[in-house]
Amino acid sequence: MNSKTLKSQHKAVYEQFFQENQIVVSAPFLMTWSGDLSKFYSGITIKQKIPLRLYMGININKSQTISFNNITYFDKVSDTFAKSDILEYVPHFHNVQKHISTERKHLITLHGGIEINILSELPRGIGLGFESIVSFLLATTLYRLAGHIDNYSVEQVNAMPIEDAMKKSDPETSKWLAEGIVFDKLTFGTIISSIKRSSFFSGYYPTITIAKDYDNVDESVQFSLHKSYTFRFNELFEGLKPVPFLPMDYGVIYSGKPMLLEQVIARDKTDSLYLNTIKPELKHVFSPYFSDLSNEEIPKFYKQFIDTENSKTEKTLYGGLMGLISIKILYAMHKLYGNDYNEEYVKFFINVLKKYRRGDYITKESSSSFLDVIKTLTEHFLSSNSILSLFPNDTSIMGGTIGFALPLEGYRKYIVDSVEETKKNFPGVDMIYCSRLDGMEHEGLKFEQDVEKGIFSEFIGEEKxxxxxxxxxxxxxxxxxxxxxxxxxxxxxxxxxxxxxxxxxxxxxxxxxxxxxxxxxxxxxxxxxxxxxxxxxxxxxxxxxxxxxxxxxxxxxxxxxxxxxxxxxxxxxxxxxxxxxxxxxxxxxxxxxxxx
Structure with missing residues (x-):
């Protein structure tokens, strides 16, 4: 499934959306090769654009308000687009609406009234960056309405190396990206900057974001902007082909279990068996023997893993393990992109992705239904499981999507058949994206339409x-x-x-x-x-x-x-x-x- 197919099969939906909105911006959804919620663990994130997009439209009216209106989203189960009230579909955006109604009142003076609409080629709950991309597009449209950015300025920034754009471009660029981060905090209480950067900047290759130092946590917007670093893959590794070729089939499968990011973050922070149960009970067992000892005499194992005052241990362990695996994934991708087909590199890459999944299971309390889906997919894969890698695309805590990768040989039919068979046990399971069927995405943030600037979408055209x-x-x-x-x-x-x-x-x-x-x-x-x-x-x-x-x-x-x-x-x-x-x-x- 990709944008081109959806536009062809549901043309009337797109026509109506573009007819009702004078300004429309879009950005692609993302699959994750590695990283999970890496910002909590000082890790690195490797993300890649997929050819499915999220659109935000602005209808200027005389309402004297800034309001969220409707979201139209594609429901793959019914193979049609559904419509809902945005604030009912994403209740956390009530906080965002209150914020912009107060902090962006000058836009009402400029335009009279602003109605915000969304068209999404995937529903919320599948993951792939939905909430954070919405925050980013909202910041983009508001800055366009304020006259700070337009299609030309976006293209200028997009042509720069990512770090140059973040550090050296016009100050309004930093403010604009920072606004999206503010909306993240209002929506689910944390900052997700890697999604915005990966979705914003164009390029066929994945983007690599290095998170800030977890030991020096500062949730301020400016810290997030200037203490994380993002690169296009071909900015780090020179001499690569303009259009990459990854010698394998890969894609994204929906597990059937919704993944709502604010729930994942809340649970990840508070609902830890290790922190809330295991450590207190074992401390009760060991403390009579160690409580009277000096710090030098207390065993290091006890101080690091059992002492309840040390709350960073679990995150530090996760960060170390997943960071090591992510580095291996990055190295393997470099070898695959930089060389002609080499079977050993393909095997190495698939094996490292398997370790990524296992590492996630070891260090996180994974959803049992999510694990059951992976187990069933593996059982129905009619070939050696050694050539198939299934890994959590978002996080195995709550569900969401599963990434897959396998060699180019004659196995591609097996993964499609496996998904179809798994559906019989788990009706929500479905293939969302498959590289060989749906192609690649290289466009990042895009002004699809800006009537005032003379930019019309393919569904409107200048004859409209x-x-x-x-x-x-x-x-x-x-x-x-x-x-x-x-x-x-x-x-x-x-x-x-x-x-x-x-x-x-x-x-x-x-x-x-x-x-x-x-x-x-x-x-x-x-x-x-x-x-x-x-x-x-x-x-x-x-x-x-x-x-x-x-x-x-x-x-x-x-x-x-x-x-x-x-x-x-x-x-x-x-x-x-x-x-x-x-x-x-x-x-x-x-x-x-x-x-x-």
Whole structure:
């Protein structure tokens, strides 16, 4: 499954999303070769983009609020997209909404109102960076609305080596990435910077992030930005091919058990059998013998593994073991990417990935159902298990996804068959991504659409039209579809220079010049309640003379709207004969406009 397939099979879903949002940014989901929750253990993380994306859309309206609206996500079980309220689907975003409503109030002054929508090609719970990518895209859209970044600046930063971009680029870049980290903390109480960097920066190769020193924990945003380091794989290892070839099949399988990151982090911090049960009980056993001894006399084993005052032991052990395995994975990947096919390197890589899984099991309290899924997948793999590696893509604590890797030989059918057989025992299990079927992803953060900047998605195109009205509604779509929208008191059809009042086309007998009327109203709608000088109006004979403007445009149109709507239209023309102003006052008359 990949973006291209989903767009082809569910075109209407994408069309609707892009028609309803003026700004759309996207970033790819990520698979993890190594690292797990490495930030807690001073480890390294190796992540790779996969060709499935998460999109965030912004609909600018007149609501005078910043609000989360809907999320549309692909449900692979039903093979269709489902829709839900964002704050019901991700309740922790209530904290984010409160934060941005307070800290980003100036955006309401700039734009009037902001509605946030999400389109995800995977549901929440599968993992692969969902929550952290949402935080990153939210920071991106807010900084775009503030005018600090745009498509060009993103492309400029993306072209730089990652560490140069983090340390040497415009200060706004650091603030922008820091904003996403703030949203992480508001959502699930910690900082996940490796996901943002890996999803942001383009490149076919994996990214490597080295976490901060666990012994000097500082959860501040700036510490996270400047004390972790991220590199594209081909920035560290020179001389690699522009487009990599990894001589094996690999991918991601969903275990059927949802993995919600905030639950994983909470459990990882508090629900430890070792910390909460084993250590206290064994301390009770040993303390009578060691409590009166000096520190030098107490056995090192007791101090490190049993003394309850030493709470870092478990994390230190995990960090050491997983760090060693991660280094071996990094080394093996370097050999595979840097050499032609070599069977020994493939075997070495697969064996190291197996150690990664075993290390995770040893040091973490893995979900029993997650382990059962792996056991069943292995049993149904109709070949030697020595050539198949299954490893936790997110974390085996709660479930989520399973990474797989196997040689290029004739085994690729076996993994697909194994997944299908495992489904019979575990209905939620499914193949999410397979490299040989779905290809590779190299694009990172992307402005899919920015109507104001002239960027249109493939589902809109420059031939599309926009509809907006004084209620703040803004829709992109085909001309005929937009013309079918009813309920506007006044409609300006700028494409064909036609006016409609109360859903009826205005005739030339009723209004002398519809073209000039449309041009003037189109300008005044951008400045409702403000005086616009006649020299700012579109050039015409009417805009040069106040009396001509009044007699041919203003008075006839006010009479027409009074007749059809039974309301006074607040169109004002005042000043000197050749030096005058026009103003469209605030009104409950609903005015719509269609333009290309």
């Amino acid at each position: 039209h926009t509809f907006r009205n004084t209620d703040g509604l803004h829709i992109l779509g085909d001309y005929n579809e937009l013309m079918a929208i009813k309920g506007q008191d006044i409609l300006l059809d700028c494409t064909n220079n036609k006016l409609y009042v109360n859903d009826k086309k205005v005739t030339s007998e009723e209004l002398h010049s519809q073209t000039t009327t449309i041009d003037v109203l189109q300008m005044l709608m951008k400045h409702i309640g403000k005086d616009v000088h006649n020299k700012q109006l579109p050039a015409s004979s009417y805009s040069k003379n106040k009396n001509t403007m009044l007699s041919k445009i203003v008075i006839p149109f006010i009479k027409l709207t009074k007749k059809e709507l039974k309301k006074d239209f607040p169109l004002i023309c005042k000043g000197m004969l050749y030096d005058f102003y026009m103003r469209l006052g605030k009104t409950d008359i609903k005015i719509g406009i269609i333009e290309k």
